[in-house]
Amino acid sequence: MNRILSFVTTAALLATVPAGAQMQLPGEQPAGMPAVAGPLTVKYKTDADRILTAAMADNDGYAALAYLCDHIGKRVSGSPQLLTAIEWGAELMKNAGLQHVKVQSVMVPKWVRGSESATVTTTGKGAIKKPLHMLGLGMSVGTGKDGITADVLFVPTFAALDALTPEQVKGKIVLFDPGWHGYGVNSQYRTAGPSRAAAKGAVAVLVRSATGLAMQTPHTGTLRYDETMPKVPAAAVSVEDALMLERLTKEGPVQVHLQMDAHMEADQKAGNVMGEIVGSEHPEQVVVLGGHIDSWDVGQGAQDDGSGIMATFEAVSLIHKLGLKPKRTIRVVFWVNEENGGAGGRAYREMIGDTIGDQVAAIEMDGGAEKPLGIGYGGFGAPRRPAAPAPGAPATGMAPAARGGLDMSTLSEQEKQSYVWMQEIAALLKPIGTDTVSPGGGGSDIGPITADGVPALSPRTVGLHYFDWHHTEADTLDKVDPDDFKRNTAMLSVVAYVLADMDGRLAGRKSTLRE
Ligand SMILES: [Zn+2]
Known part of the structure; x- marks a missing residue:
């Protein structure tokens, strides 16, 4: 159990509800704020257009996902396939020219079906x-x-x-x-x-x-x-x-x-894989993005979360390929053991230690690479986790207040300014149709750092089919549409780049769920 409240359903949800899906009911679209062009839109228009064009023409990200799915396959914590995936992931980052590529050692539980x-x-x-x-x-x-x-x-x-x-x-x-x-x-x-x-x-x-x-x-x-x-x-x-x-x-x-x-065996050594584009002016300040490298022991872990690690990796790789040099560091992380323990997210928090204030933003993609609508950010004014069904009442999935969108009157000036910036960044994403900003965002791997106030973001998608094949034998590559995958990559790449380069910093908020 981590530092999050040990209240069992809340803690369980933190470890299992993927980002991007937290506030969405089937067929329900998040209440998004439209893009509004502003100074950031003007400043980054040229760079963003280059990224979008490159991302939509890029086939390397999807090809890497196909390799992961077909040649490495399912990779539950404690399995040899997970170790193969970790080694392969580090090679992929090195071959892409990322800097400071490393595997942070993490012990993971080994559950055998x-x-x-x-x-x-x-x-x-x-x-x-x-x-x-x-x-x-x-x-x-x-x-x-x-x-x-x-x-x-x-x-x-x-x-x-x-x-x-x-x-x-x-x-x-x-x-x-x-x-x-x-x-x-x-x-x-x-x-x-x-x-x-x-x-x-x-x-x-x-x-x-x-x-x-x-x-x-x-x-x-x-x-x-x-x-x-x-x-x-x-x-x-x-x-x-x-x-x-x-x-x-x-x-x-x-x-x-x-x-x-089914039984447990001794914990196994595994790790978080990470690589960077080192910032040109503030290398110590980090925009981190990623997903989780482990999966369940069925299917291929294609949408959950092969799509997340490959889209975030390619998003960073493209910035490097284009020769863009953000002022702050962009770090991509493939966290380990999201599915049954969260050891990777906790180990990352430990690695960050006292430098938590230098984590500028955290973006997690763990809701599948379905057609993206935009970015979820902050979650202010709306609970990030669905409410437990009240005794005797039919479950609704979330508190009614969360459905109405964002109540701006509850935000601090810094939080309001942050939403304005996000709307200006979203305006850069109009060409690919992912130009909304919605309250929410986050994920279980970044939970330990966002609980300490690091601004949380994640892609918001149409959310139509993710839970049709989630955690099943059917979570295979064919479920990931190549164009939707590219749109996610493109969106993540622009958002990460601008957040790493812009003068301002987004507001974060410490979680009230901490002990
Ligand atoms: Zn997942």
Whole structure:
């Protein structure tokens, strides 16, 4: 647990909600402020146009992503593929001519899935026995050799669980399916559900996959045990199977046999990969951007977060290729262990130490390279994390106040000025159609530094399909549209360059969630 509040759902969300997706519900566009041209637009128009043209003509970034996906592939913390990816990433940065390329050593947890299965059985008329489409949740314990066989108890929400007595839950396999209310809400059942059910005596937990699309694809992702509760095995089932189990439990007793070999092994050495364009006037001041190099142990980690590390890398590489020399340093970082621990983000914070004041801005891309709409920045006036569903109330994904956009009256003068600058920078992005600025922005890897007041930014996208294949076997290269990838790269490159070169500095705000 880090310095962020140990309140379990909040901490779990910090580690698992990707940037760019935090405030978006399916199909809901962030409340964006339009671009407004101003002095920064005029000053950087020529450089920005060069960057945009180069980025939209560039195929190297996508080619590197294709190599990562097809030749290195999935790269969960503790795996040999992760080490291969780290070595390859450092080579890529060196070959691109970045300076100070290094791998910061970070110890990461090693969770091993092993073999796993789940079978549903009913008795009586129309009795069935069939396998379920499942994926064990990351960091779950196993079931033991014999597996666990128990009756399924369908529980729609945490509020419904709270209303049950321990006698009603004891010895059962709890199935959570609140319906789909957006990732911020649904992922809480995955992260906190196992311990909350165990607290009432459940022997195992199944959760509906955290997705809005039913394609018989189970979605994994990390759980987070409450150390004061018994650790019970937990798995995600496909949306279809969750709904079938729900129907069956309304007819009569339903049994599931769950078998999982999942276990932890000794922590492994891994690392954060980083490289720089050193600033010409203020080399000690840093604009940092990046994503996470680890993925889950399924699929290729293409959108999550191969697209993020490759788009941020290419954004920096292009600035170097064009011979642009920003006054401050631009650093690209491939953080490690975002998915199941956040060790990379914490190690980066430790590396920065007392020089935190020199981190000028932090940009994280971890929401997939879908069509970008603009940049999320700051999050002032709107909670960065969705609110937990109130007991008994249908989950909405976020507090109503977050939907109305930015309340400028709550901002300091420096914060207002920062939004003006961001709108002027956004005006440079008009040619590629990514010219909005919205409250929000951030990510779990940069969380430890943005909590200490470093201004947080992240791309905002249409957010239509990211959670369709997130954490599944289907997160493969074909899901990343090359033109959308280029637009993300182009946008990140202009934003990073201007932030690193402009006279002013954006306002940041320390997180109130710190202990
Ligand atoms: Zn991610």
